[in-house]
Amino acid sequence: MQLEAKDVGFRYENGPWLFRGINVTIEPGEIVGLTGPSGCGKTSFCKVLAGYEKPVEGSIAIHGSSLLKNVYHPVQLVFQHPEKAVNPRWKMLKTLREGGPLDQELLESLGIERKWLTRWPNELSGGELQRFCVARALGSGTHFLIADEMTTMLDAITQAQIWHVVLEMAKKRGMGILVVSHEAKLVQRLCHRIIDFHHMNGRRS
């Protein structure tokens, strides 16, 4: 299984092109960094990769075939703001279950405490919520994880904890990861290779 973006171009409605002719391939177990200045279309590209938006040009394929609808999507996206990514009227346990059966080991390693499960989202901090979002996105059907500024709003210790778990998981399952971040040091430490989105996009247009 490899995730492949072929000549992908995207724009909203009839707006200007955010990016065109992007070619990215992520191999299983590979950790790829994606950097670029603000507003250059990184988040939109992540959304296209994870199937949230349809590419206007080109195609996204997993192992050569395009993606199905209404089944568990093998590419999961973790957003920057966890507050928006959980239903404020659901308790955390229900939110977690949405991603599949609970994995006690995963919850423990992410530092999710048992008593958090029965709380409402507004009773947890942003960092705590983000752990839930990561745990939810790491269901057994996930082959690729796209971390769009996943740990930007967390403190260094929590960042380290979450990345440690995610990297372990990637190694164990052969899961490919795309890391989007402004922090050059973090990307350099984590990733096997780094793509400069702005450079890649600018070359074409």
Next chain:
Amino acid sequence: MNAAFNIKKRKNTRKQFNRRKRTLVVTVIAVIFLLSIVVGRFLLDEGRVATNLTIRNAPPSIEHLFGTDWLGRDMFTRTMMGLSLSMGVGLIGAIGSASIALMLGMAAATMGKMADRIISWLIDLFLSVPHLVTLILIAFTLGGGFKGIVIGIALTHWPSLARVIRAEVMQIRSAEFVRVSQKMGKSRWFIAAGHILPHLIPQVLVGFLLLFPHAILHEAAVTFLGLGLSPHEPAIGIILSESMKYLSSGMWWLAFFPGLCLLIVVRTFDTIGENLRMLIDPTSAHD
């Protein structure tokens, strides 16, 4: 400066939470009040509304709080019976209307472009004609009476609420947690029932509360015009239209008290609805 402002804001939210609770309590009381009037209709002394020509045209007194009419019937009992009938009609009509609005609003926003276009067109169609005209038409076609007026109210009062619900669903549908749910392979039904519906409950509740006084007023208006409930039923509209003839002879109490009662009931529920809506709006923006 900024910090002080924040503290002030927080204090306000705490107060609001209290007011929210208070409004809920008032609502519960109003609902109990409403139920007791609807049920009390069967407990009131029927004898007091029997024709009794020896005490006709009596002004308000301790014995007859709202006075008596030209047939010696006690106006207080008649008013209560009329109110309970009107509220029954309003209640059933408003529930029907709110359900129609909920279903159509959800359908418009979740079932694709074609359904949305058709339902939006229907909403515009119903909104472009005054409620009262369609209500009279429907009630008249169904032969008037209790059934006709209830169905008429249910079929005419939904458009504005349906429009609100449609907009709300569209907003929730594009929320990140719904998109995530879709990518987890959840079905449309699961998302509609699990994610969207719980967010609509406050809107529907407020919508229903605001529809309710509206429905009562329209019922009274149509009955007043003689197109609604039949004249032997003690509806407020009937009482008011009958009293019109006696107003010039100085019997002010015939129209004054029933009208006042109607006004109080309508205003109470309208205030509760408005209050609830104001309480719910800012918090839902934070959610």
